[in-house]
Amino acid sequence: MTTEEQLSNTALNAWKLVTGRLDAALAPLSDEQLQKQVAPGKNRLLYLVGHLTAVHDRMFSLLGLGERLHPELDEIYITNPDRALPDPTSAADLKRAWSEVNSKLTAAFETLTPQQWLEKHTAVSDEDFAKDPTRNRLAVLMSRTNHAAFHTGQAVLTK
Amino acid sequence: MTTEEQLSNTALNAWKLVTGRLDAALAPLSDEQLQKQVAPGKNRLLYLVGHLTAVHDRMFSLLGLGERLHPELDEIYITNPDRALPDPTSAADLKRAWSEVNSKLTAAFETLTPQQWLEKHTAVSDEDFAKDPTRNRLAVLMSRTNHAAFHTGQAVLTK
Secondary structure (H helix, E strand, C coil): CCHHHHHHHHHHHHHHHHHHHHHHHHCCCCHHHHCCECCCCCCEHHHHHHHHHHHHHHHHHHCCCCCCCCHHHHHHHHHCCCCCCCCCCCHHHHHHHHHHHHHHHHHHHHCCCHHHHCCECCCCCHHHHHHCCCCEHHHHHHHHHHHHHHHHHHHHHHC | CCHHHHHHHHHHHHHHHHHHHHHHHHCCCCHHHHCCECCCCCCEHHHHHHHHHHHHHHHHHHCCCCCCCCCCHHHHHHHCCCCCCCCCCCHHHHHHHHHHHHHHHHHHHHCCCHHHHCCECCCCCHHHHHHCCCCEHHHHHHHHHHHHHHHHHHHHHHC
16 A cells, blocks of 8 residues: 555544444434433534534535435534424434435545545635645545544533 | 645644644633533533643654653543542643643644654554554544544533
8 A cells, every 4th residue: 555545544544433433322322312412502412413414415515426415404404503493304314314424425435546635625716726735625524524523522421 | 745745734734723723712711611511510621621631742652752741640631530639730730731732742743754654653563553554643643633623522512
């Protein structure tokens, strides 16, 4: 494996580790447990599942990896705060969407070469990317990995 | 900049972003505010400052970057849970240690080449590293970045 491949694989491993841990924490929770708030008055676990699913799902288009799977989640779990709108699906369906998005994303990530990781993401213009080449796919992957870790820190408080 | 350098720089940027955001959130807090718990019965913000300072400080030796600065923090902020032992210093001193550790670490990180990022860390044997070359410095950096993001997610709940 080349130095470049080792570097991008290390980043991909971090993504798998963080999403895998969160998945393991969420999978056994009952519908009732998913209604718990991470702290008084804060987001429910179920909202975090929806939020992370929607944010990850947006990576398909942001990274040019194909059509996203669940655009209907954005309004409820990104645009609006928790409890502003009713949950559109059962907790089981939402957990299924979470697993589906992550496994399809990870499979797409596995196909990228180190050079492709350094290509610009679709939310930055050619001109801006020329000025700041750190606005690449890999930066998005790391940012989303940190975002997932951020909410994992909250989710574990309900234990 | 080579592909390799761009890849390792992207990881270093993620570290700077996460620690910088946490720093900006903690810096303005009063001693009294740092006594707040992130959720009822959970860690105080001050404990998180001590915990993250100690965990980051251990990276000097773990990554072979020189002597660590504050080994005295481990017993209080890593080995023991919050409130088991009295805080050994003022909140101001602890915040100073946090800033000092992060700025010295980041300066040391800036000197590493992509190849050096892929070298083994000091807690893995030559034999184990030969079997699993992902146990490198870069993996530690990303793991600590995610760990800092994890606790940032908790710290923001006190707002």
